[in-house]
Amino acid sequence: xxxxxxxxxxxxxxxxxxxxxxxxxxxxxxxxxxxxxxxxxxxxxxxxxxxxxxxxxxxxxxxxxxxxxxxxxxxxxxxxxxxxxxxxxxxxxxxxxxxxxxxxxxxxxxxxxxxxxxxxxxxxxxxxxxxxxxxxxxxxxxxxxxxxxxxxxxxxxxxxxxxxxxxxxxxxxxxxxxxxxxxxxxx
Amino acid sequence: xxxxxxxxxxxxxxxxxxxxxxxxxxxxxxxxxxxxxxxxxxxxxxxxxxxxxxxxxxxxxxxxxxxxxxxxxxxxxxxxxxxxxxxxxxxxxxxxxxxxxxxxxxxxxxxxxxxxxxxxxxxxxxxxxxxxxxxxxxxxxxxxxxxxxxxxxxxxxxxx
Numbered sequence: 001x002x003x004x005x006x007x008x009x010x011x012x013x014x015x016x017x018x019x020x021x022x023x024x025x026x027x028x029x030x031x032x033x034x035x036x037x038x039x040x041x042x043x044x045x046x047x048x049x050x051x052x053x054x055x056x057x058x059x060x061x062x063x064x065x066x067x068x069x070x071x072x073x074x075x076x077x078x079x080x081x082x083x084x085x086x087x088x089x090x091x092x093x094x095x096x097x098x099x100x101x102x103x104x105x106x107x108x109x110x111x112x113x114x115x116x117x118x119x120x121x122x123x124x125x126x127x128x129x130x131x132x133x134x135x136x137x138x139x140x141x142x143x144x145x146x147x148x149x150x151x152x153x154x155x156x157x158x159x160x161x162x163x164x165x166x167x168x169x170x171x172x173x174x175x176x177x178x179x180x181x182x183x184x185x186x187x
Numbered sequence: 188x189x190x191x192x193x194x195x196x197x198x199x200x201x202x203x204x205x206x207x208x209x210x211x212x213x214x215x216x217x218x219x220x221x222x223x224x225x226x227x228x229x230x231x232x233x234x235x236x237x238x239x240x241x242x243x244x245x246x247x248x249x250x251x252x253x254x255x256x257x258x259x260x261x262x263x264x265x266x267x268x269x270x271x272x273x274x275x276x277x278x279x280x281x282x283x284x285x286x287x288x289x290x291x292x293x294x295x296x297x298x299x300x301x302x303x304x305x306x307x308x309x310x311x312x313x314x315x316x317x318x319x320x321x322x323x324x325x326x327x328x329x330x331x332x333x334x335x336x337x338x339x340x341x342x343x344x345x346x347x
Contacts, residue, residue, distance in 0.1 A: 131330075
């Protein structure tokens with residue numbers, strides 16, 4: 001049991017536990033699961049700049065800021081108390097493809113050869129982290145939600161606009177991962 | 188301009204917002220819920236850049252299994268809450284706002300998908316990745332906040 005807690009959790013354990021976040025937040029205080037809106041609350045709290053989109057009572061939504069602070073702490077707990085010493089399993093084709101770009105140490109959740117402070121100053125690292133991050137923040141708010149708000153909460157509540165959004169996420173991801181990323185990794 | 192963001196409770200955006208500036212009283216409950224969710228995200232390897240690449244390259248079922256089974260559990264939970272009119276632990280009614288279609292769900296959705304493939308993280312995993320020790324993801328998170336800010340700044344010029 002202890003051993004299986006430390007190893008990676010299979011999809012049929014992690015998926016249902018993630019799904020339970022939906023009723024958990026509803027029953028804690030009638031809160032809709034949706035994480036990307038915290039980026040909007042941070043803007044509203046720190047840099048509203050007289051923009052109508054950021055002038056609202058963000059404190060009324062502060063539950064979500066506490067929730068994401070908890071997610072960060074959860075990352076700490078999972079990698080300390082529940083630390084998995086074994087390298088993560090990777091599909092041989094992907095390993096081979098990444099090795100072609102000199103990325104061999106893929107055993108961390110966030111591969112350090114790609115994501116490190118020094119890499120921010122390289123074109124490849126800048127595109128992966130800064131351009132990528134910008135697209136995540138811009139795109140989720142333009143779409144009105146992310147994987148949690150649309151794909152999980154929206155689909156669970158049978159909202160067809162959320163299905164449109166989820167399909168669009170996949171279209172953008174397939175395009176970049178298969179067509180654009182090989183060029184970026186080669187930079 | 189029409190409402191496009193259905194993740195922010197309507198009462199938060201009403202003009203009386205200045206009168207009601209209160210922090211969440213039961214804040215610690217949400218921290219605990221977040222820790223639970225962050226542990227599952229990390230141990231389920233949902234925050235793994237490699238798992239996201241495998242998903243978009245159709246090389247692994249893992250992420251499809253995670254999201255698919257999460258939706259099934261979410262759907263059943265919401266069905267039960269609606270069917271039996273379950274109230275919150277503190278006795279309030281549970282409500283389900285509908286989301287209206289707008290073009291941003293397509294254009295913005297594609298932008299987010301592109302960013303997801305680059306960073307290997309959607310917004311939840313960004314926070315968990317920082318907690319897992321990848322401190323450089325703070326830069327990615329700051330850039331995501333900047334992206335949200337730019338959206339808010341130019342949103343009236345964008346098709347919705």
